[in-house]
Amino acid sequence: MLAVKVENLKKIYNFGEQNLNALNDVSFQVNKGEIVAIIGESGSGKSTLLHILGTLDSPTSGNILIDGKNPFDKNDKNVSSFRNLHIGFIFQHNNLLPEFNALENIIMPGLIAGFPEKKVRTKAEVLLESVGLSKRKNHFPSQLSGGEQQRVAIARALINDPVLILADEPSGNLDSKNAMIIHEVFKEINNKFGSTVLIVTHNTEFADALPRRIRLRDGMIISDDRNNS
């Protein structure tokens, strides 16, 4: 079963007379349950690709299907509800809401999606446990370390059972010990919940340890390799 299908994706940014091809004819597919590193030098188009897959930006041309649906077929309001229901984001800066505690931050997208509070709360507790933070559920973001905040952000991204998790340099802001913990959490959620995960990372050790790597250069895929194991 396909989670993601990308066909001939192009993104051109215009600056007056000048055009910049940020993505140039990108095509690939990701099966449900895969965890894939998106790698490449700075400016190669990784974030642009993630933003389009996450419906935060639209393509110049080409198609994307997330779980068989084209999110850009819909009007803007539907695109944002599609995003909230089907896609979980984790950014380098976790943008947790500072006035809400860890548990409340995780619950929030579930309530926005209209799920019953009791069900969402129970699920949030399970997710907090999965990221090893049960004891911190009443802590506010300012009372958590950077790595712990990022683990809360991962749990929050999972609350609505998204078909796709997108992470843009999720460990980019962390020291190596916390980065390693975050990398393990991604592998665990992929194993435990069968989440489909695309992760932009500059960390070669982490990327090499994942089963698949898509490498971009100048907006094009130059390699797509899998570990044999």
Ligand SMILES: Nc1ncnc2c1ncn2[C@@H]1O[C@H](COP(=O)(O)OP(=O)(O)OP(=O)(O)O)[C@@H](O)[C@H]1O
């Ligand atoms: N909103 C924008 N407007 C104009 N150009 C942009 C915009 N966003 C990205 N670009 C350009 O598109 C190209 C791809 O950028 P992108 O951020 O996708 O690269 P990246 O691989 O994620 O880089 P990094 O590893 O540094 O985050 C770059 O040349 C960048 O300058």
